[in-house]
Amino acid sequence: MSKFKKSLNVGQKSYSYFSLNEAKAAGLGNIDKLPRSLKVLLENLLRHENGTTVTWDDVKAINEWAETRKSNHEIAYNPARVVLQDFTGVPAVVDLAAMRDAMVSLGGDPQKINPLVPVDLVIDHSVMVEHFGNKDAFEKNVEIEYERNAERYNFLKWGQKSFKNFRAVPPGTGIIHQVNLEYLADVVWTNEVNGELFAYPDTCVGTDSHTTMINGLSVLGWGVGGIEAEAAMLGQPVTMLIPEVVGFKLTGELKEGITATDLVLNVVEALRKHGVVDKFVEFFGPGLKVLSLADRATLANMAPEYGATCGFFPIDEKTTEYLRLTGRKEETIALVEAYAKEQGLWLSTEDADPVFSSIVELDMSTVEPCVSGPKRPQDKVQLRNAKSSFKEALTKTFGYSEDALRFEYEVEGKDFKMKNGNVVVAAITSCTNTSNPSVLMAAGLIAKKAVEKGLQTKPWVKTSLAPGSKVVTDYLMASGLQTYLDQLGFNLVGYGCTTCIGNTGPLPPAVSKSINANNLCATSVLSGNRNFEGRISPDVKANYLASPPLVVAYAIAGTMDFDMNKESLGKDKDGNDVFMKDIWPSNDEIQKVVAQFISGKMYETRYANVFEGDEKWKAVNAPDGETYKWDKDSTYIAHPTFFENIKDGLVESFEVKNASILALLGDSVTTDHISPAGNIKIDSPAGKWLTERGVAKQDFNSYGSRRGNHNIMMRGTFANIRIKNEMIPGVEGGYTKHIPSGQQMSIYDAAMKYKEEGTPLVIIGGKEYGTGSSRDWAAKGTNLQGVKAVITESFERIHRSNLIGMGVMPLQFLNGVTRKTLNLDGSEKISLTPIGSELAPKMQFELTITRADKTTEVVRVISRVDTVDELNYFKNGGILQYVLRNLNNSH
CATH class of the missing domain: 3.20.19.10 (Aconitase, domain 4)
Structure with a gap:
């Protein structure tokens, strides 16, 4: 609607934009009352209004929302870009390749099948924790990753060469959401159309449910299925009802020793109780000003765990500070501030609160240390109750006898014994926390103090550190804290989603054998966002989410049958008991190392040539051609059968x-119960299919890595070991x-x-x-x-x-x-x-x-x-x- 189009001059450039102020003058009088997330939707509709897919009635419906605070009106939303991770990205590219073949079969032009909006695929889901607890773990895991995934990486590189508007971030760079936060997102997007430069809010959808993390940087984004993302890539709008928006009011400040992880587990619990499925959540209140951008990203990340479509934070000084820290261009930062202020998207302390469908409030000073488990992210347990809660779960949830914690069991060839409740996986992993320097530095500091006191992790614990970004390694190394993490076995194992998505890798054979021979209820503690049944490891029944420093503490304790507030973690060099409070860093200590050792130069250096990759990626040989040459013997990439009936008519009735x-x-x-995920069991239908084709068990890889082959995936559907x-x-x-x-x-x-x-x-x-x-x-x-x-x-x-x-x-x-x-x-x-x-x-x-x-x-x-x-x-x-x-x- 050209009458709403205005110009904004920032620096040496002039940008065209669709003005919300002009829309207000044209009769949309409620715009100032709207939550900022809905203002982003409103601008999207204004810009795409064409009288057919987007009408003036759609625009008015958002204005009317401010009166009713809910709506049954359907809108067509056009995200600026799409982000993919490789587990879900490979089948998306497989489908695009198959669509080119189907287009040929219809007599059409295969070049019509191209992403019409920018698409970035980040290869972050393929690294598995095979090696851990030593200095060579990272190199060895990457080597195995490239060996196992050669077919997939050849295919993705073909896609990068063949499709326009499609970029791939190579393996070993970082987690998709971290790369999005630190590099890909611009907050205000720009695009040149017929020589005219347009500015509008950066928005995205992604094929990972934790795409919502980018809401912490004021970019409206959420996870969609691969199918919906493919349609968005091909220019189809995301259809949705105008959502209810739940306001989450934050007041107060976190007390000494409380982490962003503790905060987010409280938020998840509160919003699950409130009920936010299909709704937006938007954070507001005085507490926002004390949250770092990384803390905001932590809260936004877990929107899928609290059930919301997104968890949005408005643009303010914290946004622009973070853009500057991570090396964004000054002209981008200037545009973000000027555009946000012009459009009423900037958060100012004197602003009146928007209207919301409902409000949930949390005084952050009431948050206590906590974990979440043993099966769901929303099952928060105060740390002081973790021991008793685990005991109760052991009998009531997992069906063990009342005295199950008394017994010890032999471990073949080892000088330790196993018990129910033993922590066998302690992983600092996943996008939730590895966006957050404060909790990672806290993990490093607790490791330092533990080592200095003479503490060690228990020998049955598989420890790992899989950061979301190479910048994490830079600041852990610069601060000297990585040395102490290494001494406790938290060596770098890879950059990517590992334990949180089931890429835990096998436990040591003797530990696994003892668990299975004695039907033990083994446990995992991870700094991730998912702890569903059967997800982390087939050997582990109870899974707990915790902050990175708590992961380190539980690796030292070695069991969930442990009271972190009262029991000794071990003896120091003088034989004195060491308690968690003795090694827990103060907030001041954490902030000092964060301020001292993190710099914008780290981000600029790491992202300077982000799409080029290392020598291994450069050596990947990809075929050429506008259609893909399918290998009928491939067990990773296969031509899907979804388009076999493309010449048939439409479904006009359903019975x-x-x-x-x-x-x-x-x-x-x-x-997770429905879709193939994690390990492929040898006696499963998928395992039998691979065996029949001469694939050895050690080369099965994971279901996720084989998502490009429908023969595997249809055999693994509803095959989860814990489904009932x-x-x-x-x-x-x-x-x-x-x-x-x-x-x-x-x-x-x-x-x-x-x-x-x-x-x-x-x-x-x-x-x-x-x-x-x-x-x-x-x-x-x-x-x-x-x-x-x-x-x-x-x-x-x-x-x-x-x-x-x-x-x-x-x-x-x-x-x-x-x-x-x-x-x-x-x-x-x-x-x-x-x-x-x-x-x-x-x-x-x-x-x-x-x-x-x-x-x-x-x-x-x-x-x-x-x-x-x-x-x-x-x-x-x-x-x-x-x-x-x-x-x-x-x-």
Whole structure:
């Protein structure tokens, strides 16, 4: 809408922008009351208003939100850019390559398949902690990473050469969110169109749920499934309802000895209780001014754990200070400040608070040290209660006897014994904390004091340090603290997401053998954001999230059956007891080393040639050509089958007759339970498939690294070792009952058997189905196993969207009806009949249950295809088919 277009002069340049002040003058009188995250959405709509995909009514709906504080209005949001990590990025590039082939089959131009917005892929998910606790660990792990992932890296380099608007950040650089925070994000984005330079808010979507970390730098961004991200890359808007915005008011200051990790675990608990799924969270209040940018990024990072779409912080002096620290250009910083002040996006202490849908408040002075576990990020436990809480979980959650902590068990060839509760993994890892110098310096300081007192980590603990950025190594080395971390076994193992995503690597064989032979409840403590069942290690049952310094303390204690406030960590050189308070650094000590040893020069140097990579990356040989030459023998990269029906017509109706239930699942089934993640077991369907092709067990790698091969991934869907299918009570793992034969078998084998028999399938679930990471394979695998519909009590946002993107119908029970009120046991036949002749958003279906005794029951369910755009994707068989047909029909 050109009447809202104005000019802004900053330095020597003139920028065109779409003015919120002009929109206010044109009748949008509520703009000043809006949360700043909604102002970003409003500017996005103003800039893209075209009378069709974005209308003036959409713009007005955000203005009206200030009165109602909620809305059922659907909008089309166009992010400025897309970020990918390699686990989810590889299948995205595989799909783009397959779309080029499909375009050729339709007689179209394959060059039409290119990202239309800037795309950055950061290779950070492939390094595994094979080697640890020694100075060579990093080099050896990187060597193995390149050996194992040669096919994937060749393929990604082909993508970098073949696709326009696509850059790859090589392995060993850092974690995607850290690279985004320290380098990729600009806060205010610029783009030249026909010689005119435009400025607008930097926004992004990413194929990692923790994309939200960038909200700490005032960049509106969140995680989407790979499928949705691919569509955004190809110019499709993200369709969404205008969200409710929950204001999180921060007051007070953190007390002595309290970390940002303690704060974020309190925020996660509070917002989970409040309920923020599908909502924005925006932080405000006087407490913002005492939070560093890194602390803000820590809070924003864990938006998926509190269930929100994003956790947004407004632009202020902390934003521009951080941009300057990390070596951004002065003209960028000047533009950010001028633009934000002009558009009402700058936070000033005299500003009135925006209006919010609801408000949650936290006085930061009330935060105590804490951990979270043993199964979910929101299960916060005060550190003073950690010992008693673990004891309770051991019996009530994991089913051990009351005296289970008394017994000790031999470890072959070792001079120590194992017990229930032993910490066998202590990992400083993941994006949550490795954005934060204060907690990393704190870990270094606690290591220094521990070593000086003569303390050591326990011999059964696998220790590791996987920073989010090479800058972390620079400041830990400059301060001399890395030396002490090394002495406790926290040597550098790699730059990337390791333990937090299940790339923990194997435990030492003797430790693993003792755990499994004696059915021990081993534990892990990690500074990550995810501690779901079966995720960290197949040998570990109880997983706890903690701050980096606490990870070091637990590695010294060696057990969760330990009171950090009262029990001795060991003896000093004079035989005196050493307690945690004796080695815990003061806030002042931490701030001094942060101020002394971190400089902007470190960031400038590390990011000067970020896309070039090291000699290993430069040596990767990638093929040329606009279409990819698929290797039919590759076990990593395979031509997917999603576009086989591209020449067929659209889906105009949806009905299911006499489907079998493939799995009957409970509450909080995560995408980790559904999607292949972590290790590939040798006796699993995927393991058998690899073995048949001559791949040795040590070369299986992880499911994540093989996401480019649908043959592996469909076999690993619903194969998690901790998933519980209620069709077979008492059995854990990816099994089901094939009803016609009465046989118990893997879910994949049953799905294939039903496919042979021509039987459609459904999945039945409970509340919060699909929580967790934005794993597109949770939806792709569901599709490839022949599942037509997933029927639950409620869905998490990203997974619901992904199911639609793969042509699987998400349905929700109505009026308190659940699998339990219906007494389902999985033997029933399910039919779905639409109420009404045409497919429509949120339409209802009759669900007919036919039981084994031939009696029937009919209830209603509602489609969670919520919007018209989502319906178009579903009718096309998926979002990529929709995009492909549109691109082929465009001129």
